[in-house]
Amino acid sequence: MIQCPSKASLGDERDMASPVLSASGHLVAIGGAEDRTSDLEILKKIFSLAPEGCQEVAVIATASGIPDQVLPEYEAAFLRLGASHVHSLGIRDRQAAADADTVRLIEQSGLIFFTGGDQLRLTNILGGSPVLKAIRQRLQDGAVVAGTSAGAAAMPGTMIYNGAAADALRKGGVSLTFGLGFVDNLIIDSHFLERGRFTRLMEVGASNPEHLGVGLGEDAGVIIHPHGILEAIGPGHVILIDSRDLASSNIADLAMGEPVAVEYMILHAMVSGHGFDVENRCYLVPDELDALIEESR
């Protein structure tokens, strides 16, 4: 049974009042542990989305506890892919997040990439900063904003920053706060299959079924195209947990720590080339995805 409206009329039925991503650039969320030394499948795809003639890359390692290790890795990878310059930006504190030179480097870049680490460091240091405002503007103007692991989890308006998978689906087991606000109507989790994090998105979905759960496997990613079309990339999986049709849950009646019941969520597993229309909650096999992306050009 397919829940979608007629796939032929997606363009007309899309609810433009709540766009997922109201920008002309692409947002790309990666589940962590993407290949950085071999085929670079995901990084190559991301780099190819940068606007023409704008081959500078900014790599932001604010989330990372080991920026001196990861920044050179990404610098080497993006140079291999043809970047004209790679700006390695540690941005370790809020002063650095207000630095005018750093803002200028962001403004020059066609691809802005967030490394992994701790998403709470990312939001705590970048929240409300000139650097973050510059990144939002770049996305608006057509640049690519990409992030892996913590850098992916932090992208939505609301993000998960803590919660062991085995403790989740118990009221309060997952900790949420404001994210970087690049995309609405989604919640993003990373290392999803490898760490068995289904319960985290189920708990969030029970707490408010409106927002789509996107669980990114390692070496997998999702391109969020303008108009809210998701496209899976990389050798791994992108799991979707759609709670919008949730029939019942006991969550509001429980004490903290008690187990949450869930009646009816919808589960998808996307692989590279498959897609999803977030507004219409419609899975797209490769032909359908290609047609929609072509149409929106």
Place this chain on the structure above:
Amino acid sequence: MIQCPSKASLGDERDMASPVLSASGHLVAIGGAEDRTSDLEILKKIFSLAPEGCQEVAVIATASGIPDQVLPEYEAAFLRLGASHVHSLGIRDRQAAADADTVRLIEQSGLIFFTGGDQLRLTNILGGSPVLKAIRQRLQDGAVVAGTSAGAAAMPGTMIYNGAAADALRKGGVSLTFGLGFVDNLIIDSHFLERGRFTRLMEVGASNPEHLGVGLGEDAGVIIHPHGILEAIGPGHVILIDSRDLASSNIADLAMGEPVAVEYMILHAMVSGHGFDVENRCYLVPDELDALIEESR
């Protein structure tokens, strides 16, 4: 959106041609790590289902690599709960599985309990044996057959015996073989939330969407009532993955090891007192479950 037929008419619409459990006894599957020393919540519930006047318990440790450790634990627990005798049965080889004295002890028992361990040892040693035939007959005649971890996974006609969660949902990542055949139309996985095994049941569901996936969390269990009504027990969760309405998957087109796409599975999380009608694929909140169980008495 609720997928169920009218909940009031479940009795009439049940497809009696494919009963989940065609026995008068109860089958109870537990996800592992159930409390054996404190409140004994799950073991107490299981013991209470034994037929009146039949308080002997047989504990079968065939699956276990450490039978000398687990058998005394269960013996102590069931004696505490009021068992008149606890028969601790190691059954280490196929000769022991044909032993007439052991068969006689099974025939005397109102509750037959399988410990955890390796489900492949369970089926390899018990498959086709006189002991297994005696257990099936006891279930038919009204005894309780219960099992934890491997002892739960082995219960259906087909069982999972291997497959790391992070490797699953890649074609061939999950290894299946014949189970003990106590119940049809289900596949059971244990330690489900703790080991993030959602991908295992998704792969099985993609390979054949007909059979309901039952993922048992630790210290959680499910009573399979006659007529295929599931009842969740214990402090943990019972996850259901229902693939029957699967819309599409690439699994048949893949080489072994390639990632499996899944369009549309339904996900539920049951907690103690909640239930599920397997034939009608209908989630039952506590009032509905109680009414159905009452009605079937």
